[in-house]
Amino acid sequence: MTEPAALPSSFDVAVVGAGPAGLAAALQIARSGFxxxxxxxxTRPDDVRTTALLGGSVPFLKQLGVYEAIEAAGAPLATMRLVDVTRRLVRAPEANFHAREIGLAAFGINIVNRDLTRILDEAIAAEPGITRIAEPVETVAPLADRIDLVTASGATVSARLAIAADGKGSRxxxxxxxxxxxxxxxxxxxVLNLAHDVPHHDVSTEFHTPTGPYxxxxxxxNRSSVVLIETPEEAERLRALPDADLGLELERRAHSLLGRMTVEPGRQVWPLSSLIAKCYGRARIxxxxxxxxxxxxxxxQGLNLTLRDVASLAEIVTEARxxxxxxGGAxxxxxxxxxxxxxxxxxxxGVDLANRALLSDLLPVQVARAFGFFLAERIGPLRRLIMxxxxxxxxxxxxxxxxxxLPRG
Ligand SMILES: Cc1cc2nc3c(=O)[nH]c(=O)nc-3n(C[C@H](O)[C@H](O)[C@H](O)COP(=O)(O)OP(=O)(O)OC[C@H]3O[C@@H](n4cnc5c(N)ncnc54)[C@H](O)[C@@H]3O)c2cc1C
Structure with missing residues (x-):
């Protein structure tokens, strides 16, 4: 970390925010020679969420030199299984997607967010091209030839481009x-993590319930991460259960697929919302x-989409240079x-539509959803295209x- 008084004050790029998006962006932008x-x-150390890093995220993280550590800390995902347990009149058939069908040993790696951010943090600490300033930005002033960012201690940082990775409520x-x-x-x-008696065999299982996926x-x-989407009241009720009761409830909802479940410390409830910015770049941001x-x-999908933002932006600013x-120009x-x-x-x-289709009690919607699963399960080329x-x-x-x-500067 650099003390504000000892700061260089002018940079090519300022990245604001040190969640997974900001960390990956700072590392890639610095590696591109800016x-x-x-x-x-x-970065918050208590994030028990996990991220399934899939597809193009893998070569990108390899190229950043962090994939080996991610692979060592995470688990491969070889199969994704979708099971409809809605008990509705029309239910979707079970669908299985195997990575080997598209010539891969695994779709990617599932890793706990705090391990992912620790690995990125360590890579950033070893990267001489990055000056880390451990303060929030309080004031933002886009100008014709640069952008000025004033931090909580009053230090001003100038850059030609600011990358906003400061989360949903972005300043x-x-x-x-x-x-x-x-x-x-x-x-x-x-969201929580747990241990279980029966091995998962690198299979991720998604139970579709009338309130959302589990x-x-x-x-x-013999461990798995849990994302259980429920009504806000039920999610809070489950969070408050004693460990043993919650383990039993999760085992019941999983139809004992993984045997007895023992929940690990750390449970979080995330209210769900969607947001799309009307524009992705303006005023040097x-x-x-x-x-x-x-x-x-x-x-x-979330962080994989984010890594595509990072890779795309790095490519575009490198070409501009x-x-x-x-x-940072228009x-x-x-x-x-x-x-x-x-x-x-x-x-x-697409994610919004999939969520709404699952929640909907309308028969035509259920039929369409079940037919989509049927086609994906039965038609190999369609299944491979979807994957x-x-x-x-x-x-x-x-x-x-x-x-x-990308070429370095
Ligand atoms: C329950 C759940 C499960 C998920 N599972 C997956 C998954 O399996 N796969 C997947 O790809 N995605 C998943 N996601 C999505 C993924 O976790 C998020 O996309 C990702 O964590 C968000 O990262 P971010 O860096 O964009 O934002 P954040 O993690 O919110 O980071 C924002 C950062 O900005 C900083 N900040 C805020 N204000 C300021 C300021 N004024 N100045 C400086 N810094 C500031 C904060 O301190 C923080 O460091 C999941 C999301 C949820 C809710």
């Missing part, structure tokens, strides 16, 4: 005058991660907007997600 400031309070997004479309869901996610995702050993898009944790263009930001709009819209709306596009959309695969490097 002088980089990372401004944020220390930078507000400073850029970027509006959002937001909507709430009648659900909360209970997902068990492999962790190393580019939005990434939850600053630009938020949606329920269905299909393990190659042409001696302004890396043309660069407009190019970023064009590169990301379709991917973000389709993922955010490939679910991992990384072919129309939005930046170079870094295809295992290609």
């Amino acid at each position: 002088t980089t400031a990372l401004i944020a309070p220390p 930078l997004r507000d400073a850029a005058g970027i509006d959002t479309t937001t909507w709430a869901h009648p659900q909360s996610a209970l 997902v068990l995702v492999p962790l190393p050993g 580019a939005l990434i991660g939850e600053t630009a898009h938020t949606f329920p944790p269905i299909g393990a 190659g042409r001696h263009d302004d890396i 043309a660069t930001l407009a190019k970023y907007e064009r590169a990301r709009r379709l991917d973000v819209e389709t993922r955010t709306r 490939r596009e679910g991992l990384t959309p072919s129309l939005a695969a930046p170079r870094l997600m295809r295992g290609l490097d």
